[in-house]
Amino acid sequence: MPLLILGLLLWAGAHFFKRLAPDTRGRMGDKGKGLIAVVLIVSVVLMVIGYRGADYIPIWEPPVFLRHLNNLLMVLAFYVFGVGATKGLLSARIRHPQLTGFKIWAVAHLLVNGDLAAIVLFGGLLAWAVAEVIVINRSQPWDRPKTVSIKGDFTALVIGLVLMSIAAAIHIWLGVNPFGG
Structure with a gap:
């Protein structure tokens, strides 16, 4: 620890x-x-x-159905994370798409991991992302992207699905099947 x-x-x-x-x-x-x-x-x-x-120190036992919610949130997290780089329509509505995607990722992992180390890891990263947003918001005004397009959203979704597939493959390679089993 x-x-x-x-x-x-x-x-x-x-x-x-x-x-x-x-x-x-x-x-x-x-x-x-x-x-x-x-x-x-x-x-x-x-x-x-x-x-x-x-050490594995159980705090709570996540219900099995949360794996499905986790996977749905992971698709959303990868999509939102990429929207900022691709200048999709959502990037003009969310000031911090990458940090927002990171927060969704952390929450998704907290839903399916009930041990102390996971709570420290994913909870700590979630706390960092929230604090980072606060610090950035206090230190500089937001200059909304002017040029955005639905093409950027589509690109972010495709890239997000590819990256999620890679992340899932790495999890499986490490012995953790994110889809259950």
Whole structure:
């Protein structure tokens, strides 16, 4: 569990660094981007190792039907995450599509994982995403995208389905079937 928590703290710290210390981050230039990327990779590795190594401490037993809701939410999460990059119609309505998609992803995982390590991991990432939105909203006004199209929404959906398929394959490869069984 300590590695999991350290990974979460590094993840949050690396993401907040730009917002909370913009002058310091700015002085670091392009080398700073590389350093932040390394910290983020290390944080993900620590979260994975910490999560997989944590003792299974059940808190609640998720009902089986929540797997189906989880999978539906995952399609939505991947779609919403991609809308910002593809400039779909939804990107003019949701200020933070990537963080919104990330929050949907975290909630979906909380629905189907009732052990302490999962609650710490996915709950911690959800808390980070909520806090990130608050910090961004307080620090800068929103400049709504002007050029959006339904084509962007369609592209985001197709890309989201492909990425979800890849994520599902990785889960299965790791021994966790997201579709049950």
